[in-house]
Amino acid sequence: MYDLYIANKNYSSWSLRPWVLTRTLEILFKEQLVPFNDPDPKNGFTHFSPTGKVPCLVDGDVTIWDSLAIIEYLAERHDGVWAEDAKARAWSRSASAEMHSGFQSLRNLHPMSVGLRIRPVPATEALRKDIARIDALWQQGLDTFGGPFLSGTNFTAVDAFFCPVAFRFQTYGTALSPAAEAYKTRLLSSPAMKEWEEAAIREPWRDAEHEEEARSSGEIIEDRRSAAG
Numbered sequence: 001m002y003d004l005y006i007a008n009k010n011y012s013s014w015s016l017r018p019w020v021l022t023r024t025l026e027i028l029f030k031e032q033l034v035p036f037n038d039p040d041p042k043n044g045f046t047h048f049s050p051t052g053k054v055p056c057l058v059d060g061d062v063t064i065w066d067s068l069a070i071i072e073y074l075a076e077r078h079d080g081v082w083a084e085d086a087k088a089r090a091w092s093r094s095a096s097a098e099m100h101s102g103f104q105s106l107r108n109l110h111p112m113s114v115g116l117r118i119r120p121v122p123a124t125e126a127l128r129k130d131i132a133r134i135d136a137l138w139q140q141g142l143d144t145f146g147g148p149f150l151s152g153t154n155f156t157a158v159d160a161f162f163c164p165v166a167f168r169f170q171t172y173g174t175a176l177s178p179a180a181e182a183y184k185t186r187l188l189s190s191p192a193m194k195e196w197e198e199a200a201i202r203e204p205w206r207d208a209e210h211e212e213e214a215r216s217s218g219e220i221i222e223d224r225r226s227a228a229g
Helices: 013-024 067-075 086-101 104-109 125-145 157-172 178-188 191-202 208-216
Strands: 002-006 029-033 056-059 062-064 116-120 218-223
Touching (some): 002 013, 013 067, 056 067, 067 086, 086 157, 157 191, 178 191
Antiparallel strands (some): 002 056, 056 062, 116 218
């Protein structure tokens, strides 16, 4: 069985991608959650990840420490990670790679915080372009491959790559086209995403750096997280 190392579910968008894919495809794994800035020295990320970052997948004596690399490693071993159709698979890999390496304004100005609802500060031109591009990508995938997911009938890796975006759009009340809004709702309604969200809300931890990023992004109008934090 795989060991999948992740960080706080409220904040860690990178952790969500392989987690939601493996959970949805029913690929067995053991979740190893290590909170950001855990004071226990035994829990430093460098103890399991050569980069000191998450996610990190450990399969016996094999360690894979990047979200896209994890997805490809799983694709070599399990059916359904990518679409069966070659055209859909090529488009999916391109869209996933674009998400993996791009959309810096969205990442920086709308950080993921699953349990918060935020009225954002006015969007920069770069942020508006990122949102418009994602909206267009989603529409393209749905129109080209027939939906209800981006590469066709089934949830695959390309959908997993955009799951953190769905949480961001929910947190910041982002205006989308009707097709993109429906797709966002579809992702948020999936059993795995609901499981992640419920766990994120129950988490007792608060990370000062991530909390400050959220406060800087706009006015917090609702905090749905457990008061334990």
